[in-house]
Amino acid sequence: MDTDARRDVRRARVLLILFMAGLLLSGLTAFPLEWELETMTGRMGIAPDASPGELSGLAGWLATVRDGLRDTARRYPWLAYGTDWLAFAHLILVVLFVGAVIDPARNVWVITFGLIACVGVVPLAMICGQIRGVPFYWRLIDCAFGVLAFVPLWAARRAAKRVCGRRL
Numbered sequence: 001m002d003t004d005a006r007r008d009v010r011r012a013r014v015l016l017i018l019f020m021a022g023l024l025l026s027g028l029t030a031f032p033l034e035w036e037l038e039t040m041t042g043r044m045g046i047a048p049d050a051s052p053g054e055l056s057g058l059a060g061w062l063a064t065v066r067d068g069l070r071d072t073a074r075r076y077p078w079l080a081y082g083t084d085w086l087a088f089a090h091l092i093l094v095v096l097f098v099g100a101v102i103d104p105a106r107n108v109w110v111i112t113f114g115l116i117a118c119v120g121v122v123p124l125a126m127i128c129g130q131i132r133g134v135p136f137y138w139r140l141i142d143c144a145f146g147v148l149a150f151v152p153l154w155a156a157r158r159a160a161k162r163v164c165g166r167r168l
Helices: 003-028 033-043 057-075 077-096 098-102 108-132 136-167
Strands: none
Touching (some): 003 108, 003 136, 033 077, 077 098
16 A cells, blocks of 8 residues: 555544544433433522523523423433433444444445434434424534534545545
């Protein structure tokens, strides 16, 4: 393998590992949602008993989500099982990308799969978020995850495709 190909493989691997770290972090943070919201609202100075109706903007939204998670955990704790599966899916997707890290050129299809998933985040957030009553600014934050994850995957795919071209 020539120097340019080694450089491209190394670049693709670094970018994929960065992407995988984001997936891993995203997956792990989907488990303790109630604790995370309690912690976040507390650090923002939102009283534990503050009514979301008394607050505005981001504080009101976070208090709404916090209270919804509290009520759901008390009344329907089994619903959190759905977010456990969401977290599991993120962790399994990390495993999917291991092959691409090992050989980016041979597994460029995995990187393409990731790009397709990133693009799919935007319509999902916009359509389902609207249906579920999620504020527009929060849907933009959700979309940002897909857009930001797209960047390293796109660069990794370009590097892997250059290596593929050299193999022909």
